[in-house]
Amino acid sequence: MINPYLPLPVKVQKITIENETKDLKTFDLEFCDKNDAEWFKYTCGQFAELSLLGIGEVPIGIASSPMDNRILQFTVKRYPIGVVSSTLHNLSEGDTIGIRGPFGNGFPMKDFEGSNLAIIGGGFALTTLRSLTKYIIHEKNRSRFGEITIMVAARDPGEMLYKYDLEEWSKREDIKLIRTIDREVDGWTGKVGFAAPVLKEISPSSGNAYAIVCGPPIMIKTCIAVLLELGFKASQIFNSLEMRMKCGIGKCGRCNIGSKYVCKDGPVFSYTQLEKLPQEY
Amino acid sequence: MIEEKIIKKNRLNAMLQELSKEYSIYIPAGENGDFRFCELRDTNDELVFWDYRNTRISPKEILFPHSEILYEFSRDESHQFSISQNNDDQRKMKNVILGIRPCDARAIGFLDRVFIGEPNERFVDPYYLKRRIHTIIISLACNRPQISCFCTSLNGRPDGEEGADIIAFDIGEEILLKTVTEKGKEFIKESSKWLGNVKKSDIDKKNKIFKESAKRINSRVSVEKVKEKLDDSFEADFWNEIHRKCLGCGICTFLCSTCHCFDITDETSADRGKRIKCWDSCMYPLFTLHASGHNPRPNYKERMRQRIMHKFNYCPENFKELFCVGCGRCIRNCPVNLDIREVINQVSQLK
Amino acid sequence: MMKEIETRIKEVVKDLFTQNKIDLFIGYSKGSLPLTSSPCFITKSEDIEKLVWNSFCSNNLAVYLPRIFNPQPRKKEKIELPRIGILAKGCDARSIVVLIKEHQIARDNVFILGIVCQGMGDRKKIRNDIEITGAEEKNGRITIVDENKKEIELKREELLSDCCIECQHATPPIHDILIESGNQRPAAPKGGGRDFEKKSIEDRWNLFQEEISKCIRCYACRQACPNCYCRECFADQTKPRWIGVTDHISDVMFYQIGRIFHQAGRCVDCGACVRACPMGIDLRVFTHKLVRDAKELFDYEAGVFLEEGLLLATFKPEDKQEFISEP
Ligand code: SF4
Ligand code: SF4
Ligand code: SF4
Ligand code: SF4
Ligand code: FES
Numbered sequence: 001m002i003n004p005y006l007p008l009p010v011k012v013q014k015i016t017i018e019n020e021t022k023d024l025k026t027f028d029l030e031f032c033d034k035n036d037a038e039w040f041k042y043t044c045g046q047f048a049e050l051s052l053l054g055i056g057e058v059p060i061g062i063a064s065s066p067m068d069n070r071i072l073q074f075t076v077k078r079y080p081i082g083v084v085s086s087t088l089h090n091l092s093e094g095d096t097i098g099i100r101g102p103f104g105n106g107f108p109m110k111d112f113e114g115s116n117l118a119i120i121g122g123g124f125a126l127t128t129l130r131s132l133t134k135y136i137i138h139e140k141n142r143s144r145f146g147e148i149t150i151m152v153a154a155r156d157p158g159e160m161l162y163k164y165d166l167e168e169w170s171k172r173e174d175i176k177l178i179r180t181i182d183r184e185v186d187g188w189t190g191k192v193g194f195a196a197p198v199l200k201e202i203s204p205s206s207g208n209a210y211a212i213v214c215g216p217p218i219m220i221k222t223c224i225a226v227l228l229e230l231g232f233k234a235s236q237i238f239n240s241l242e243m244r245m246k247c248g249i250g251k252c253g254r255c256n257i258g259s260k261y262v263c264k265d266g267p268v269f270s271y272t273q274l275e276k277l278p279q280e281y
Numbered sequence: 282m283i284e285e286k287i288i289k290k291n292r293l294n295a296m297l298q299e300l301s302k303e304y305s306i307y308i309p310a311g312e313n314g315d316f317r318f319c320e321l322r323d324t325n326d327e328l329v330f331w332d333y334r335n336t337r338i339s340p341k342e343i344l345f346p347h348s349e350i351l352y353e354f355s356r357d358e359s360h361q362f363s364i365s366q367n368n369d370d371q372r373k374m375k376n377v378i379l380g381i382r383p384c385d386a387r388a389i390g391f392l393d394r395v396f397i398g399e400p401n402e403r404f405v406d407p408y409y410l411k412r413r414i415h416t417i418i419i420s421l422a423c424n425r426p427q428i429s430c431f432c433t434s435l436n437g438r439p440d441g442e443e444g445a446d447i448i449a450f451d452i453g454e455e456i457l458l459k460t461v462t463e464k465g466k467e468f469i470k471e472s473s474k475w476l477g478n479v480k481k482s483d484i485d486k487k488n489k490i491f492k493e494s495a496k497r498i499n500s501r502v503s504v505e506k507v508k509e510k511l512d513d514s515f516e517a518d519f520w521n522e523i524h525r526k527c528l529g530c531g532i533c534t535f536l537c538s539t540c541h542c543f544d545i546t547d548e549t550s551a552d553r554g555k556r557i558k559c560w561d562s563c564m565y566p567l568f569t570l571h572a573s574g575h576n577p578r579p580n581y582k583e584r585m586r587q588r589i590m591h592k593f594n595y596c597p598e599n600f601k602e603l604f605c606v607g608c609g610r611c612i613r614n615c616p617v618n619l620d621i622r623e624v625i626n627q628v629s630q631l632k
Numbered sequence: 633m634m635k636e637i638e639t640r641i642k643e644v645v646k647d648l649f650t651q652n653k654i655d656l657f658i659g660y661s662k663g664s665l666p667l668t669s670s671p672c673f674i675t676k677s678e679d680i681e682k683l684v685w686n687s688f689c690s691n692n693l694a695v696y697l698p699r700i701f702n703p704q705p706r707k708k709e710k711i712e713l714p715r716i717g718i719l720a721k722g723c724d725a726r727s728i729v730v731l732i733k734e735h736q737i738a739r740d741n742v743f744i745l746g747i748v749c750q751g752m753g754d755r756k757k758i759r760n761d762i763e764i765t766g767a768e769e770k771n772g773r774i775t776i777v778d779e780n781k782k783e784i785e786l787k788r789e790e791l792l793s794d795c796c797i798e799c800q801h802a803t804p805p806i807h808d809i810l811i812e813s814g815n816q817r818p819a820a821p822k823g824g825g826r827d828f829e830k831k832s833i834e835d836r837w838n839l840f841q842e843e844i845s846k847c848i849r850c851y852a853c854r855q856a857c858p859n860c861y862c863r864e865c866f867a868d869q870t871k872p873r874w875i876g877v878t879d880h881i882s883d884v885m886f887y888q889i890g891r892i893f894h895q896a897g898r899c900v901d902c903g904a905c906v907r908a909c910p911m912g913i914d915l916r917v918f919t920h921k922l923v924r925d926a927k928e929l930f931d932y933e934a935g936v937f938l939e940e941g942l943l944l945a946t947f948k949p950e951d952k953q954e955f956i957s958e959p
Contacts, residue, residue, distance in 0.1 A: 054354070082572030252542060259598040
């Protein structure tokens with residue numbers, strides 16, 4: 001019998017501090033048992049419960065790409081009242097933790113194929129968008145997708161996630177990468193301004209395209225308004241939501257928005273779906 | 282083919298004592314009208330629950346206990362964890378629930394849909410399944426409904442069969458057992474040496490007592506429009522008023538036979554610990570509190586709305602069933618008399 | 633008598649609304665089951681007719697005040713505090729006093745309509761196997777009707793809650809208007825509920841364990857208690873987690889001991905926790921011990937004098953110390 005409550009053991013291979021505030025760390029995890037890796041086949045946009053025995057669990061979007069061999073990556077923000085996230089931040093390389101999943105629906109990759117993609121991420125919500133981007137630009141997949149525009153917004157340069165990836169992406173011809181920060185900083189070469197106005201400035205075309213927006217609620221709201229203005233239809237806009245979660249399998253009853261469970265029916269929703277759901281997230 | 286058998290009340294205990302070698306047998310136990318499901322003890326006392334009305338806590342606690350250990354773990358000197366799933370006593374996994382009321386039997390059918398209703402095994406709760414799969418439900422038709430019982434408004438009946446494997450009718454000196462499912466038939470076959478054949482007079486007696494039993498329930502609400510009304514009422518003003526006297530105590534959800542929200546937490550001492558699944562309630566503020574401090578349901582209003590919506594809108598959407606069986610527990614036990622029938626009535630009248 | 637008080641309540645509330653003195657009145661309306669009343673929030677004068685007064689207006693209404701004055705989650709902007717009228721029996725008013733002293737209530741925004749209480753009934757005093765289908769109260773007698781239409785006549789006194797039987801403060805110690813109730817009930821003889829104290833320590837412990845073993849950790853006792861207004865109860869804290877979450881006796885005990893002891897010098901013996909408990913646990917046996925200790929050791933009764941300091945926040949050189957070593 002499958003036991004979805006049982007975590008699989010993984011080893012922490014590497015810990016990367018992502019930002020200057022040092023409250024964001026990326027964990028590279030490897031399954032202790034190779035067979036578990038087989039079981040844990042995931043798609044872009046899914047999440048997992050990181051499980052610390054004796055402490056608890058925390059749901060985190062998968063930041064690595066399904067194309068990455070064996071290594072799973074998660075970027076975790078430490079919150080003062082979050083017991084699990086604080087404990088995770090105190091881990092060392094070589095420690096063993098547990099993982100449950102993968103959970104959730106993930107991005108509709110089949111639909112995305114053959115289309116142009118505008119990937120818009122703000123602050124700490126870049127995690128699953130990174131998974132998505134890495135997957136798409138993989139040499140085996142790139143030809144199946146159209147033009148790619150990536151916009152990353154952060155408060156200041158020090159808070160920008162995955163600088164190493166952004167550096168690499170910026171060198172590629174087949175990606176249009178825009179980085180923006182809230183306020184002018186010496187030596188900054190990217191754009192300055194909030195996500196929505198910058199998005200308007202770069203105006204990705206809505207023809208044969210999908211837009212995927214992740215970020216703080218206010219950014220999502222303003223960016224969606226811009227996208228609609230640019231001619232995107234609600235069905236062309238996707239969103240990944242965050243909720244308090246425990247079980248991950250639609251049982252414990254705390255992650256619902258209306259009749260939809262974010263852990264099972266989400267976390268990815270099209271704006272068409274979101275419009276029908278109550279504003280309770 | 283439905284089968285009907287009969288057993289003398291005073292023989293029943295002997296039969297159960299024998300069955301208890303193989304099954305855990307749960308019966309309503311208590312005094313002064315205050316009952317709770319308990320495992321049958323090894324005694325020759327006659328069973329006394331024939332007249333009981335209903336238990337305070339719903340019998341869901343047998344299949345979905347207040348707290349259960351998911352697994353235990355320990356840590357060795359090198360800080361490596363190992364997990365052990367407890368190897369349950371197999372006998373404990375075979376249950377007979379005897380004397381459950383028809384409304385609660387129906388509710389177990391609802392819980393089945395939530396916990397084990399998915400075809401995809403990844404979405405099945407193995408703990409519930411392990412108990413449920415070997416559980417025989419013998420319900421006991423009601424001859425004395427309470428004034429807070431309103432099962433007949435919610436597609437139930439005091440002699441309703443849904444959810445039961447066998448339904449029992451108290452016809453005086455004897456109990457008439459009627460099979461509902463294959464599982465029930467199998468069980469009757471196994472216990473045949475204790476059971477007698479029904480006579481026409483027994484059936485007549487049963488019909489006389491129970492045919493009209495539904496009519497004895499005077500409390501009625503109209504639920505026909507509830508789901509539909511709630512579809513467009515998320516922002517209705519009504520929610521600003523209805524929650525006002527609620528204390529957020531969660532009694533209505535803990536005692537409810539269909540409520541099924543739970544929490545998962547860890548308990549540790551030194552180098553060992555356990556992960557525990559335990560009841561939780563949408564009426565509690567911490568239920569949806571994010572680690573960031575944000576809470577999508579910060580107040581009594583949103584939490585009351587969630588409870589009502591979940592039962593009367595979201596579940597009908599997901600499971601095609603209103604998640605209330607009209608057992609009336611929340612009505613009898615709410616400390617501020619916030620009556621769910623009143624809420625249903627108000628919803629029905631929403632514009 | 634009850635009817636006259638009810639009429640008087642309605643008059644007062646009507647005046648309060650017409651003179652625009654309050655935005656909200658908290659009183660009682662008819663309950664949906666026999667022998668119940670239900671807390672009721674009146675915001676417009678048309679609804680005043682819903683108000684009732686009878687022998688089952690037992691909820692302690694003070695429980696609603698802290699959450700109105702300190703709404704959660706905390707708002708950034710300063711909120712306009714509503715003006716609230718509230719019906720208060722002796723115990724409700726004592727709770728209000730405690731809450732004022734603990735700075736949970738803006739006194740100026742509360743209009744207290746005090747009632748000299750005759751004691752409230754408890755439907756749990758009637759055996760659970762009697763199905764009460766109707767009830768009527770007249771001239772100090774309560775007639776209940778069972779499912780077979782049989783009438784059972786009871787004296788009001790037979791149904792009184794334990795806390796009401798022993799109540800020493802039927803008159804609200806604080807009020808803006810007081811409704812007398814005529815034939816004053818003589819204060820109960822002091823010294824009730826000593827059975828618990830007479831027991832040996834071991835027996836007390838056993839009784840405690842036995843009672844609370846029924847607990848399902850719903851926290852209704854906490855939610856019904858006006859004193860339990862903590863923004864974050866110790867029982868809910870996760871960092872650190874003080875107590876386990878299961879219904880195992882060892883976890884339950886920690887919760888119960890924690891909550892009960894937080895009532896030391898604060899409990900007004902209103903019985904709200906006992907009435908709320910769905911498992912019929914008599915929590916009052918234990919809270920009442922604290923009430924008596926406060927009285928006997930420090931001559932202190934919670935919520936009686938507004939001017940007096942809080943028991944646990946005042947130190948007097950002559951304070952007794954025995955309790956530290958002698959339970
Ligand atoms: S039992 Fe009553 S007071 Fe308690 S949470 Fe439910 S509705 Fe609110
Ligand atoms: S909502 Fe109330 S009446 Fe309905 S099933 Fe639950 S406890 Fe019973
Ligand atoms: S609600 Fe109906 S089925 Fe349930 S106990 Fe009452 S009469 Fe029986
Ligand atoms: S109300 Fe009763 S059952 Fe609920 S937590 Fe308090 S003592 Fe336990
Ligand atoms: S996390 Fe439990 S239902 Fe979604």
